[in-house]
Amino acid sequence: MKHIRETRIAASAAGLSLLAGTAGAQTLDETINATFASATGWFVNFIFAPFPGTSFPWIVAWLVVAASVFTLYFGFIQFRVIRHSIQLVKGDFSDPNDAGEVSHFQALATALSGTVGLGNIAGVAVAVGIGGPGATFWMILAGLLGMASKFTECTLGVKYRNEYEDGTVSGGPMYYITKGFAERGKPGGKVLAALFAVFCILGSFGGGNMFQANQAHQQLSGVLGEYPGWITGVVFAIIVFIVIVGGIKSIAQVTEKVVPFMAILYCGTALIIILMNIGNIGWAFGQIFAGAFTDMGIAGGAVGALIQGFKRAAFSNEAGVGSAAIAHSAVRTKEPITEGFVSLLEPFIDTVVICTMTALVIIFTQQLIVDPETGRYVMDEATGRIATIDGNSGVGLTSAAFASAFSWFPYLLVIAVVLFAFSTMISWSYYGLKAWTYLFGEGKTQELIFKLLFCFFVIVGAAASLGPVIDFSDAAIFAMAVVNIIGLYVLMPIVKREVESYLGRLRSGEIRKFA
């Protein structure tokens, strides 16, 4: 306890001296912002480089092609086994003697609390704000295809995890790429795994941390009035520090318990708002389909909608990214494939259900300004986004859409955003830590260095402006997908063997319900 207190005092003292040193011409926020943007620009440009002569980023094609390949290779597995997936989550096939071990439900819920977060609230608003209602269509499609990617990576995550003598487990792409490549006699497994670990650490600092802190600050300052971002950053960093360094689990446990209820409340409210505006249903879906295939005046036309939809779906559900494989790998099961079946529900719940709810509320409440004469969306030239009623973007747009029906909703959304941001940070601190210890070895000192860095980036994220943060967050997470998907392509025959064997035994009655 003494050690914790000392470290905390040291951390806050460092924060104060940082503040005193930059009270010059630029504010602290501006300094952090400029430094951050110039340091990460090259990386962002590389990841989002378009195909020559087009505006289509190669990385988006990479993810969607992979999801489509897995969907076809496994014969539309996501639609064939969904009933069985639900039975697995309910525990129908769980051995009662394994009670007390991690259940399928728990692994799914924990992985979901890492993905359900600001991507669903703010990310979708960004997609619809830039890509128009048509982005919703592509987002849902990407979610459905992404189920196959998630299935592949989570099966491998369980199959190739490390089980240590003390009973703890470590799993994820680092492990399946190394072991799986060796098993198939393919070279380069170790290099790819190390590369993945590097990107996973960056992703944990970016999308799993800075983006969350940034949007949480935007929400808080929207309700409490404008104040410097670093203040939110420091408060968040201290709480995260208490949990991940101080080992005070109770805060994380409370969040993990509250988050699912917030998610249900959020979807319930969204449904009510949709019902309140049910008269717009024909028009709204007309906009979604028209926007998906025709030029409605948004930047890039229908292709712009597609890029936004795919990008935000991938960012939200993380299918193909490899992060969920880390969370799912600890389940106690004799059949790794069952965890794959369970995990494919994740993109469905995250993207097809929750993200779509957000998009529909924004569209149904008519936040986006349409030119009444041409029927096309009015562009805000300064920002490159569609003009909105109050000039909102990101989480502000979602908040305004919900507030148009329930004026109290922004307050609830602040709580939801802060909790979602926090639970996502805790999950990603774990993913990043696993990658970190994979690279630098297990040990208390190594862990502490990572955790302190993680807390530092919370402050950076809250202080930087949305543009550079969201770009870097996307870039780091997508870079994980580059490496992970190469691994999945090489290892997918192994998963295929597992699927065929398992489904055969399920049909023959060898695998039966316990209940």
Added chain:
Amino acid sequence: MANIYVAGYDGSTAGRRAVDYAVARAEAAGAELLVAHVLEWSPYSFLTPEEIAERHKRRTEELKRAESAVTGPLAADLSGRGVKISTEIRYGHVAETLCEIAKEHGALQIFIGRTGHSTVVERLFGSVAGTLAQIAPVPCTIVP
């Protein structure tokens, strides 16, 4: 099949009263006694990623502790009595798991202790003894 009684035991004094009462009844009836210790667990609770990674380790530790601190000492204490006593440790919802154990072993009776004071929580959600009284598949004796 021998007559079997099941007694729920959580290591508390109330639990011990129930076990002692069950031992006396079993002795009188020439029955065997199965002492069950249930560790409260729901497969639907929420865990952090770290708790998930450590779950198997924790479970092993919890079982070991239950054996060494709860069922082991009890079995040793009752070894001189003229009743055949066995113990079982399980995870699950306490009342439901006791019922399952009773069904599996074809037990004739379940014995359970109660604390006697009724907290607000218990008034709202019901106590183990209260639930058991409602769902037990065999006669259930609640020992005050």
